[in-house]
Amino acid sequence: MNKPSSPYELMGGAEAIARLVHAFYPKVVQNERLAPLFQNDLAPVMEKQIQFLTQFFGGPPLFSEQHGHPMMRARHLPFRITPDHAAAWLGCMDAAAREIGMPDDLRSFVIDRLSGPAYHFVNSDGQDDPS
Numbered sequence: 001m002n003k004p005s006s007p008y009e010l011m012g013g014a015e016a017i018a019r020l021v022h023a024f025y026p027k028v029v030q031n032e033r034l035a036p037l038f039q040n041d042l043a044p045v046m047e048k049q050i051q052f053l054t055q056f057f058g059g060p061p062l063f064s065e066q067h068g069h070p071m072m073r074a075r076h077l078p079f080r081i082t083p084d085h086a087a088a089w090l091g092c093m094d095a096a097a098r099e100i101g102m103p104d105d106l107r108s109f110v111i112d113r114l115s116g117p118a119y120h121f122v123n124s125d126g127q128d129d130p131s
Contacts, residue, residue: 005058006057006058006059007057007058007109007110007113008054008057008058008059009058009059010106011057011102011106011110013059014054014059016100016102017050017053017054017057017059018050019100020053020093020096020097020100020102021046021049021050021053021096022046023095023096023097023099023100024049024092024093024096025038025042025045025046025049027092027095027096028089028092029042031088031091031092033084033085033088034085034088034089034092037079037081037085048063048067050062051063051066051067056113056117057110057113079123080123080124081121081122081123081124082122082124082125082126083119083122083125083126084126085122086118086119086121086122089118090111090114090115090118093110093111093114094107094111097110097111
């Protein structure tokens with residue numbers, strides 16, 4: 001049996017990524033800070049998230065094949081994203097990883113890897129945010 005060669009494989013591949021995303025979005029829509037950033041129909045957002053996470057963690061380049069270069073910061077610029085949004089997003093992802101039973105060491109690695117992009121999307125300090 002081959003030893004997993006990528007975080008994607010360590011996480012459990014396509015099935016695990018899908019489980020993570022499906023556990024994640026209910027938490028997002030229940031989060032008062034994050035919910036307003038998302039549209040009512042989450043199916044296309046969830047599919048893109050599955051494609052992105054698959055590619056980001058070393059699986060097949062699904063996102064690039066379907067949508068071109070990720071350019072994730074540019075894709076998120078239309079939304080006002082503060083450090084609090086990034087922290088809430090990571091908190092929801094951490095809770096989702098716990099929910100699906102991801103081992104603690106792997107969960108810590110995944111959240112650490114996602115922290116860079118999450119905070120890279122920040123485009124507002126939130127100082128003029130009444131919420």
